[in-house]
Amino acid sequence: xxxxxxxxxxxxxxxxxxxxxxxxxxxxxxxxxxxxxxxxxxxxxxxxxxxxxxxxxxxxxxxxxxxxxxxxxxxxxxxxxxxxxxxxxxxxxxxxxxxxxxxxxxxxxxxxxxxxxxxxxxxxxxxxxxxxxxxxxxxxxxxxxxxxxxxxxxxxxxxxxxxxxxxxxxxxxxxxxxxxxxxxxxxxxxxxx
Amino acid sequence: xxxxxxxxxxxxxxxxxxxxxxxxxxxxxxxxxxxxxxxxxxxxxxxxxxxxxxxxxxxxxxxxxxxxxxxxxxxxxxxxxxxxxxxxxxxxxxxxxxxxxxxxxxxxxxxxxxxxxxxxxxxxxxxxxxxxxxxxxxxxxxxxxxxxxxxxxxxxxxxxxxxxxxxxxxxxxxxxxxxxxxxxxxxxxxxxxxxxxxxxxxxxxxxxxxxxxxxxxxxxxxxxxxxxxxxxxx
Amino acid sequence: xxxxxxxxxxxxxxxxxxxxxxxxxxxxxxxxxxxxxxxxxxxxxxxxxxxxxxxxxxxxxxxxxxxxxxxxxxxxxxxxxxxxxxxxxxxxxxxxxxxxxxxxxxxxxxxxxxxxxxxxxxxxxxxxxxxxxxxxxxxxxxxxxxxxxxxxxxxxxxxxxxxxxxxxxxxxxxxxxxxxxxxxxxxxxxxxxxxxxxxxxxxxxxxxxxxxxxxxxxxxxxxxxxxxxxxxxxxxxxxxxxxxxxxxxxxxxxxxxxxxxxxxxxxxxxxxxxxxxxxxxxxxxxxxxxxxxxxxxxxxxxxxxxxxxxxxxxxxxxxxxxxxxxxxxxxxxxxxxxxxxxxxxxxxxxxxxxxxxxxxxxxxxxxxxxxxxxxxxxxxxxxxxxxxxxxxxxxxxxxxxxxxxxxxxxxxxxxxxxxxxxxxxxxxxxxxxxxxxxxxxxxxxxxxxxxxxxxxxxxxxxxxxxxxxxxxxxxxxxxxxxxxxxxxxxxxxxxxxxxxxxxxxxxxxxxxxxxxxxxxxxxxxxxxxxxxxxxxxxxxxxxxxxxxxxx
Numbered sequence: 001x002x003x004x005x006x007x008x009x010x011x012x013x014x015x016x017x018x019x020x021x022x023x024x025x026x027x028x029x030x031x032x033x034x035x036x037x038x039x040x041x042x043x044x045x046x047x048x049x050x051x052x053x054x055x056x057x058x059x060x061x062x063x064x065x066x067x068x069x070x071x072x073x074x075x076x077x078x079x080x081x082x083x084x085x086x087x088x089x090x091x092x093x094x095x096x097x098x099x100x101x102x103x104x105x106x107x108x109x110x111x112x113x114x115x116x117x118x119x120x121x122x123x124x125x126x127x128x129x130x131x132x133x134x135x136x137x138x139x140x141x142x143x144x145x146x147x148x149x150x151x152x153x154x155x156x157x158x159x160x161x162x163x164x165x166x167x168x169x170x171x172x173x174x175x176x177x178x179x180x181x182x183x184x185x186x187x188x189x190x191x192x193x
Numbered sequence: 194x195x196x197x198x199x200x201x202x203x204x205x206x207x208x209x210x211x212x213x214x215x216x217x218x219x220x221x222x223x224x225x226x227x228x229x230x231x232x233x234x235x236x237x238x239x240x241x242x243x244x245x246x247x248x249x250x251x252x253x254x255x256x257x258x259x260x261x262x263x264x265x266x267x268x269x270x271x272x273x274x275x276x277x278x279x280x281x282x283x284x285x286x287x288x289x290x291x292x293x294x295x296x297x298x299x300x301x302x303x304x305x306x307x308x309x310x311x312x313x314x315x316x317x318x319x320x321x322x323x324x325x326x327x328x329x330x331x332x333x334x335x336x337x338x339x340x341x342x343x344x345x346x347x348x349x350x351x352x353x354x355x356x357x358x359x360x361x362x363x364x365x366x367x368x369x370x371x372x373x374x375x376x377x378x379x380x381x382x383x384x385x386x387x388x389x390x391x392x393x394x395x396x397x398x399x400x401x402x403x404x405x406x407x408x409x410x411x412x413x414x415x416x417x418x419x420x421x422x423x424x425x426x427x
Numbered sequence: 428x429x430x431x432x433x434x435x436x437x438x439x440x441x442x443x444x445x446x447x448x449x450x451x452x453x454x455x456x457x458x459x460x461x462x463x464x465x466x467x468x469x470x471x472x473x474x475x476x477x478x479x480x481x482x483x484x485x486x487x488x489x490x491x492x493x494x495x496x497x498x499x500x501x502x503x504x505x506x507x508x509x510x511x512x513x514x515x516x517x518x519x520x521x522x523x524x525x526x527x528x529x530x531x532x533x534x535x536x537x538x539x540x541x542x543x544x545x546x547x548x549x550x551x552x553x554x555x556x557x558x559x560x561x562x563x564x565x566x567x568x569x570x571x572x573x574x575x576x577x578x579x580x581x582x583x584x585x586x587x588x589x590x591x592x593x594x595x596x597x598x599x600x601x602x603x604x605x606x607x608x609x610x611x612x613x614x615x616x617x618x619x620x621x622x623x624x625x626x627x628x629x630x631x632x633x634x635x636x637x638x639x640x641x642x643x644x645x646x647x648x649x650x651x652x653x654x655x656x657x658x659x660x661x662x663x664x665x666x667x668x669x670x671x672x673x674x675x676x677x678x679x680x681x682x683x684x685x686x687x688x689x690x691x692x693x694x695x696x697x698x699x700x701x702x703x704x705x706x707x708x709x710x711x712x713x714x715x716x717x718x719x720x721x722x723x724x725x726x727x728x729x730x731x732x733x734x735x736x737x738x739x740x741x742x743x744x745x746x747x748x749x750x751x752x753x754x755x756x757x758x759x760x761x762x763x764x765x766x767x768x769x770x771x772x773x774x775x776x777x778x779x780x781x782x783x784x785x786x787x788x789x790x791x792x793x794x795x796x797x798x799x800x801x802x803x804x805x806x807x808x809x810x811x812x813x814x815x816x817x818x819x820x821x822x823x824x825x826x827x828x829x830x831x832x833x834x835x836x837x838x839x840x841x842x843x844x845x846x847x848x849x850x851x852x853x854x855x856x857x858x859x860x861x862x863x864x865x866x867x868x869x870x871x872x873x874x875x876x877x878x879x880x881x882x883x884x885x886x887x888x889x890x891x892x893x894x895x896x897x898x899x900x901x902x903x904x905x906x907x908x909x910x911x912x913x914x915x916x917x918x919x920x921x922x923x924x925x926x927x928x929x930x931x932x933x934x935x936x937x938x939x940x941x942x943x944x945x946x947x948x949x950x951x952x953x954x955x956x957x958x959x960x961x962x963x964x965x966x967x968x969x970x971x972x973x974x975x976x977x978x
Binding site: 028054055056057058060062063090093094097098099100101116117118119120121122124130153154155156158159161162164170171172173 | 460498632711725731790796826876884
């Protein structure tokens with residue numbers, strides 16, 4: 001026990017109740033840029049209230065958060081956990097389980113390639129490989145300048161027009177690599193296609 | 194409270210037991226050994242490790258004995274050749290999944306996985322091993338988590354939630370990428386909700402969570418969940 | 428509203444519809460919108476005004492007509508004239524020639540007659556015909572009359588008896604008898620009881636449920652209401668993929684409308700029956716479609732399946748009795764009640780009554796959403812309805828049942844589509860995907876694609892699925908990388924058997940199906956890959972990396 005006490009004392013980790021509370025505030029309730037009292041936070045709070053602060057509405061709340069902010073960072077997760085009175089690890093665990101939730105900020109433009117069966121059979125893999133090569137970015141990542149993210153998804157249900165690729169919320173059916181690369185180039189140049 | 198009793202057969206043993214119990218619990222009470230790993234008396238049964246699978250007469254499927262309740266007239270087979278082979282397979286898969294090197298493990302000779310491998314006669318691992326190299330988190334004053342040794346049985350997650358009542362631990366991601374996390378995937382010293390109660394280390398079947406500088410034989414206490422729960426005021 | 432008001436509303440609405448000589452149905456489902464369906468809709472509305480025929484021609488926004496490959500599709504009634512690939516310019520032309528002059532524009536009509544001939548539209552009978560945003564359209568087409576019938580004339584037991592008689596089986600994949608399932612839940616005398624409608628269509632290449640929700644949302648709601656009446660449930664959840672924004676929007680609005688008309692909520696149609704329905708959005712997890720994982724997800728947890736028993740009928744959502752049905756199953760219910768179980772049992776094959784919706788995709792001339800009677804053969808689906816393989820390529824295989832289904836070769840094309848036949852052949856009904864593969868695809872690569880999918884989607888809870896599937900994935904990487912060994916075949920076979928039997932949930936239990944069926948029917952391709960390092964389809968590069976070469 002003496003050894004443990006020594007370790008405990010020399011780790012400079014606060015473990016009294018008061019200290020833990022202070023730590024919790026400092027670590028998890030920082031008022032970051034994102035959580036300033038802007039419209040989005042008001043809307044998020046409204047949604048949480050609509051769901052009566054129920055723990056079972058966690059997924060709905062996370063959806064709303066992502067819809068408002070584009071992604072869900074730690075501050076937002078912390079805010080949701082606080083509002084729904086849920087353990088932090090549970091909220092993080094749920095958010096990190098589902099593919100739909102983005103925990104990192106995506107790029108300015110997002111290209112999502114469907115890799116469902118129908119799209120795969122019709123050559124979606126070749127298209128995404130070409131995009132990766134052309135813009136020097138791996139799937140699931142964002143370019144170094146933060147301008148383009150390339151994601152994959154399993155089936156957006158547009159199978160009859162396979163291969164389908166979503167470029168900034170617009171579904172492009174019967175896509176070819178030429179069309180997609182051309183479209184992305186236009187977007188990056190700031191022109192409307 | 195009146196409880197009904199049911200009669201069933203586990204292998205060649207004729208047994209009478211209280212209704213509501215699971216096959217595994219009944220077997221343990223009657224001294225019949227069914228290998229198990231994620232099951233721990235006092236915690237929710239998850240049926241995850243698939244070591245305790247048994248055959249039921251008249252049913253094509255295999256059932257996890259930890260979570261399947263007993264019923265009248267049930268005939269359980271715990272040790273067929275198929276089950277033995279499947280269990281060996283499961284142990285080998287667990288051993289190959291991450292970095293398990295017994296000679297440099299804190300849990301050596303105190304490890305449930307090691308003991309099961311020995312008991313079931315697993316002499317080598319037929320699968321290609323993964324050799325993961327996750328960072329070891331030793332930021333906590335005395336608790337250490339080495340995710341390379343984790344077998345994802347979630348005993349720690351359950352004990353933290355159900356017995357300690359804190360839920361400081363959970364899993365992130367999914368599939369083979371699943372990892373035990375503390376709070377928002379923080380380093381352990383930053384986790385505000387952890388009460389440092391050490392129950393996670395007490396119930397870890399392997400050497401994934403342990404108390405620094407303390408022999409594992411002293412830390413381990415797999416009866417803790419049942420002990421606390423059975424004495425908890427209703 | 429009272430029950431009689433529903434019938435009255437149907438009559439008024441029908442009268443209004445009869446006052447139009449023509450009705451232009453513009454498909455605005457997520458298949459047609461990317462091709463400009465909304466612009467086409469606007470163009471039709473403008474053209475009708477321009478030619479001054481607003482009073483005799485109704486332009487309606489509808490759900491899927493079924494010919495998703497030639498969108499936007501437009502159907503003009505009477506006569507069911509189906510126009511394909513309509514543009515805003517052509518819309519004006521169609522109104523001028525077809526509506527005003529009465530001369531259908533022949534060269535724009537959809538060519539393949541057989542596409543519709545062999546289909547039997549039951550669940551999708553309203554799809555492409557009614558406006559999914561208007562509850563009045565649904566009521567005019569006979570909607571909610573089955574609910575009225577239940578509330579006035581039938582006891583909950585009568586309803587279950589009728590469903591038993593129909594022989595309806597679960598459309599979600601396993602084919603469990605619905606009458607049985609409902610009986611289990613009805614017998615559980617505990618309150619509250621829940622209903623979960625499964626619209627988590629995570630199988631890649633499948634969009635049948637989405638189409639249903641977009642085209643006829645009220646059929647799902649009515650089916651749920653009847654199920655709730657029969658099992659005395661209190662609350663229902665529709666669990667839908669977030670990747671289907673249009674379906675979510677359609678359902679949301681449908682629920683709001685139904686609530687406003689007292690069809691959902693307290694004391695429905697002024698009876699003692701109360702039932703509430705709420706939407707729950709999924710978030711990209713294939714495993715959440717599994718019966719117990721969906722419960723975890725609705726409760727707001729990680730979608731981890733739990734062991735059975737206890738079964739959801741006894742202990743489901745929040746440990747209460749819960750009925751889980753696929754939305755297609757539920758959409759069948761109103762018609763079973765309206766026409767009787769006996770009528771329904773005569774459709775389809777003797778062991779499997781009714782119809783099944785399939786999304787027919789891949790290398791086929793007429794991809795789209797089809798609904799066929801059970802017992803139809805794969806050949807009829809692929810060649811008669813689908814129009815065969817395009818570009819004179821050779822048919823190679825057909826994937827039935829999504830990523831946990833099976834790859835069947837041409838020798839199996841005479842197989843009738845029903846639960847037993849498909850299972851015997853190594854495939855499953857799944858949620859209804861048929862993907863046709865031609866000679867350009869390599870079967871080893873295809874099997875790897877599915878294993879990759881299942882590894883990615885495995886929740887990681889149980890060992891066989893989490894680690895076992897990963898080992899299979901590694902073996903495929905070796906074979907395709909050109910360092911496969913002959914003993915790999917035996918390894919795959921034994922691993923698959925183990926995973927099928929030892930896994931906790933349906934995902935693991937069915938994930939080996941593509942591996943087993945490709946080995947069973949296309950074993951020669953495996954041999955070629957392993958022994959000769961050759962891929963006939965030219966898909967596999969055999970460029971192994973250093974790590975793999977050392978093995």
